[in-house]
Amino acid sequence: MDDKMSKSIKIDFNKPVMTGNELDYIRKAFENSHISGDGFFSKATQKLLEEQLGVPKVLLTTSCTHALEMAALLLDIKPDDEVIVPSFTFVSTVNAFVLRGARPVFIDIRPDTLNLDEKLLPEKITPKSRAIVPVHYAGVGCQMDAIIAFAKKYDLAVVEDNAHGLFGKFQGQYLGTFGCMATQSFHETKNITCGEGGALLINNPQVIERAEIIREKGTNRSRFFRGMVDKYTWVDLGSSYLPSDILAAVLLAQLEARAEIQKNRKQVWEYYAQRLQSWASKNQVQLPFVPEDCEQTYHMFYMILPSLATRQALMEKLRENGIISVFHYLPLHLSEMGKKFGGQAGDCPVTETVSDRLLRLPLYNSLKPELQDLVIDTILQFSP
Numbered sequence: 001m002d003d004k005m006s007k008s009i010k011i012d013f014n015k016p017v018m019t020g021n022e023l024d025y026i027r028k029a030f031e032n033s034h035i036s037g038d039g040f041f042s043k044a045t046q047k048l049l050e051e052q053l054g055v056p057k058v059l060l061t062t063s064c065t066h067a068l069e070m071a072a073l074l075l076d077i078k079p080d081d082e083v084i085v086p087s088f089t090f091v092s093t094v095n096a097f098v099l100r101g102a103r104p105v106f107i108d109i110r111p112d113t114l115n116l117d118e119k120l121l122p123e124k125i126t127p128k129s130r131a132i133v134p135v136h137y138a139g140v141g142c143q144m145d146a147i148i149a150f151a152k153k154y155d156l157a158v159v160e161d162n163a164h165g166l167f168g169k170f171q172g173q174y175l176g177t178f179g180c181m182a183t184q185s186f187h188e189t190k191n192i193t194c195g196e197g198g199a200l201l202i203n204n205p206q207v208i209e210r211a212e213i214i215r216e217k218g219t220n221r222s223r224f225f226r227g228m229v230d231k232y233t234w235v236d237l238g239s240s241y242l243p244s245d246i247l248a249a250v251l252l253a254q255l256e257a258r259a260e261i262q263k264n265r266k267q268v269w270e271y272y273a274q275r276l277q278s279w280a281s282k283n284q285v286q287l288p289f290v291p292e293d294c295e296q297t298y299h300m301f302y303m304i305l306p307s308l309a310t311r312q313a314l315m316e317k318l319r320e321n322g323i324i325s326v327f328h329y330l331p332l333h334l335s336e337m338g339k340k341f342g343g344q345a346g347d348c349p350v351t352e353t354v355s356d357r358l359l360r361l362p363l364y365n366s367l368k369p370e371l372q373d374l375v376i377d378t379i380l381q382f383s384p
């Protein structure tokens, strides 16, 4: 970026923030002389997540993408299996299963929460269906009661892509604890981050041992270290999905500061909601909807403008004022790959229109009200 341009940007869309002991813990990881995977900080981080969420096993991974790949391996997804996925999501939600040869069956979203529309599930089921992958968009829970009941009836696995939803709840229960497995992301753009990272939450204890093997290059290294086997050898499919303990050190520091991080994000989110509400209703702009039985994570503040043209115009106006706002997912069923699986315009009408009209505002935990006022005042001067 040249100097002129960087000076003209006043408000970034996202900014990774160090909240607590990140640097101290990195130093300690070196002092421990263990900076590869599964060291002190990895174990402490996994334990913190297991205890806080009440999950039988948490395994840190190098990304949410890799946690999803592990889930697909653990479910023994085979060529021609079908996996029901929202079209309105990040490509990894789908790619992880397609890598095993599965066929994605794209499902539309609800117009209110932008989560997978559970009422459409019966239209998507076939004898080849194997799994459903709900994404808790913006950290607002999907209707997990309906989704789990449907999955039980047809014997489908549920893997929650909970990249946005760490510590969110649906009907009082933590997101990520409903499906047989769930995946987290600690990418720079997420609420809690170590740059690049993820986790697999395992709610079905029967797959824990195999998960450890898959994550350790297909070897029984974990059992060997626990003294449960006397040889360390190749026993299954696998890859290298363990993050360095340096990254886990950063993660532990961030997770220990989770209350403060979430409190700050909540403040930013609520300030947007409060100041933009009347402008939004006057101008037919849709703001995020959080059902009463959901506790959200304040991951994202989005607005849905009346049209693509007005979305683009507002984005441009914000940019002229040095404010970076961004759109979000392009419908996966209309992507180059999606079309190869038969995706056609009109398959997921809500996804298609929302994708054109959605705009996300800057939101990070150190965003000061003075800067937020600049964003809000620029929006209030705009009439779509």
Ligand SMILES: *Cc1c(COP(=O)(O)O)cnc(C)c1O
Pocket: 062, 063, 064, 065, 066, 089, 090, 092, 093, 135, 161, 163, 164, 184, 185, 186, 187, 196, 197, 198
């Ligand atoms: C960020 C994100 C991912 C991918 O996370 P990585 O850790 O970057 O692999 C997957 N799914 C959703 C919904 C995401 O937002």
